[in-house]
Amino acid sequence: MDTRKRLQALQRAASPVASASMALDAAAVPDHPACMIGSGQRCEHALVDRDLNRLLFDYEQKVRSRFTRIVDVLKRISTYQHDENFTERAQQHAREQLGFDLPSQVLEDAWVCGLDLSALHSRCTFSSLKSCVENAQAEQAGWRQRMPLDENFLRSCGYHTVDISPCSDGRLQGVSPYVLRILPGPNVWVKAYAGALFDVEVDVSDWAQREVERLSGAMVDGERLNYLKIAVYHFSSSSPNGQGCAAHGSNDRQATEAALQRLQHELREAIDRTFGAGAAPDVLLIGVDTDLDALRIHLPDGFGEVNPHRYFETAQIYRDTVGLSPEAARARIAEIVADAEGMGGWGQGNGSMREGMRRLVLALAEANLSQIEYVIKHHTGRYATIGHDEECIVAGEAVRVLQLRNLFYFAHLDTIEEGTNDMDVGINIFRKLNIAHGLPVPVLVHFEYDARIPEARERAIARGRRVRDAIQARYSDLVAPGLLNCAIAVSDRTGGECCAFVTDDVGGHH
Ligand SMILES: [Zn+2]
Known part of the structure; x- marks a missing residue:
């Protein structure tokens, strides 16, 4: 049971609103997750890093438990709020269970009109965030060391900076370390905006600042490195009209085209027109199916142009390559990407993508197989709360x-x-x-x-x-x-x- 539902149960009898939304979640269970446990299908892919998945899951559990415990503590202390030594007992309980003190004024006021659980809930949420920040270095050390797409790898693909704009939606807030397996670091920026509609002026200014560093020689290997902008839109395969991107009215196509428009016709043009043709950074457009954390990667052509119809999907790659040896799976992935790149019709591009970009795209595809299996193993094939x-x-x-x-x-x-x-x-x-x-x-x-x-x-x-x-x-x-x-x-x-x-x-x- 999640935090809010539990606190709600503590405050008053369960409301019909909550039951209705839970029923809706149950009805929205997708028929086809990437791999169904117990279906007889083998759900262990040769390219998955299971140790990394375990480390990421341990971290996820640690962080979530801080917020789950808030409700347990509030529930407990509310039962003895009229006792004589209430403040002392409550503080001791909070210190033991949560690791921080509760605001004493709120506790001392409890005798007047009861304990203000709402105010305490917010204060505890902030204090728990603070605990996550304070412990981040120790708690993230394990998975940080194993992250496949680290700074060195990104540089080997030709990028000194990766600037990622996902949607502000909470379901995308783990997109860098979990879904993309890109190590968060000083030169990996995440700037989230509703609908992935990032601010072009802010990006031009961020790009220009890195250009100054690159051109002044302050950046090692600067002459061969470039800036990469990634826009990440999202959709829900099991509830396409209900749990997609709220900023685009859950319309998959609109989310894709709006993000593409901003990348290609606004950001790239803005920089080319201001600083000269060819100055524009590389761009990549990625869609995330937030039920499975699987990717839809749109492939740039020889001129770096992205197209809404030229893409491949990692959920399909997972199904097509599960059971293959690592070498055979890698070869198959390269074929799938080449096929998607060479498609005609609406997806027609102009020439092949740069080799550095291909290296990155193949690595993203392979790394995401681990995240797909993470959701299969640790979240039963799709997230319990898809919204x-x-x-x-x-x-x-x-x-x-x-x-x-x-x-x-x-x-x-x-x-x-x-x-x-x-x-x-x-x-x-x-x-x-x-x-x-x-x-x-x-x-x-x-x-x-x-x-x-x-x-x-x-x-x-x-x-x-x-x-x-x-x-x-x-x-x-x-x-x-x-x-x-x-x-x-x-x-x-x-x-x-x-x-x-x-x-x-x-x-x-x-
Ligand atoms: Zn969104």
Whole structure:
């Protein structure tokens, strides 16, 4: 049972809304996951890294248990909230089970009109995020060492920077380490936007900054390396009209074409027109089936142009190559990719993709087989919750060390004005997830700063406060009844301080 359903059970009798949504999930079970356990089909692929999968699963369990335990603790302490030594007992319980203190004011006020479980739930969510950040280095060390697409590999394909824009949807928040098996690092950026509709001006500026470093000789091997932009849209194979991308009305085709338009006709053109033809970075368009974490990879042609009809799918590759030896499977994958590349008609391209791009595409296809099997082995072939199940919203810049499916909904923004659409989509998701069950929406406003630049930290905090104030003003209908709680945190981009909460702002409304 998930966190919210359990807390809801604790607060009041199960509501018909929850049962209806659970029934809907059950009805949406796909008929054809990549591989059905118990179907007699062999579900062990020769190219899967099972040790890496185990390490990733251990990490996923550790992170999720922090949030599951919140409900157990709140449930427990609410049973003795009228006892004489309540505050001390509750704090001791929280310290033992959660590893942090509860806000004592909330506990001390409990005798007046009962324990404010909603406020505590938000505060515990923020504190648990903080614990995930603090323990990230130790808890991620194992899988980080085994990640196949690390910086060296990306450089061998010809890329100094990989800039990934998935949709803000929580189901894509683990896309880099889990679905793509690309090691998150200083030169792998994840900037999520509703519908994968990234900000072209921000990207031009990020690209230009790396160009300066490359051309000034500050980058090793800079003369042969390029910048790669990846847009990641998503769809749901088992519930195409219900659990696809909310920003595109669950319309698969619209999600594909909108992301393609932005990559090809906006970003590439913007850079070619500003800096001269041929300056544009390489681009790649990838679709994720969020039920299975399987990929649809669109192949660039000899001119780097991507096409909505020229692609291959890794779920099909898994089925076609399971049971083959590693060598035979690799040869078959290369054939499938070459076939997709050579297709005529609507998928016709102009020449073959660059060899570095081919190397990357083949590696992505192979690495994703491990993720497909991860979902088969650890999530019974498809995720139990194929829809939204995020714990909170993160607005601003990504907390780089936190990348896990459905941990949060992420809206990349500098000001609330430009991020309005992303925030509205997120708030609407949480109206169903939390508010419908009487739980507030926790919103973490997070910005990075560069510790080498004087006053940068103060400016990041000031920006956080402005965005927090704007969010509270925009959703004032939720703030008044205590259904939206904001916290502000900042991180040093160069690696020092990570996700430090601005203490006077934690919790917001109480
Ligand atoms: Zn989406």
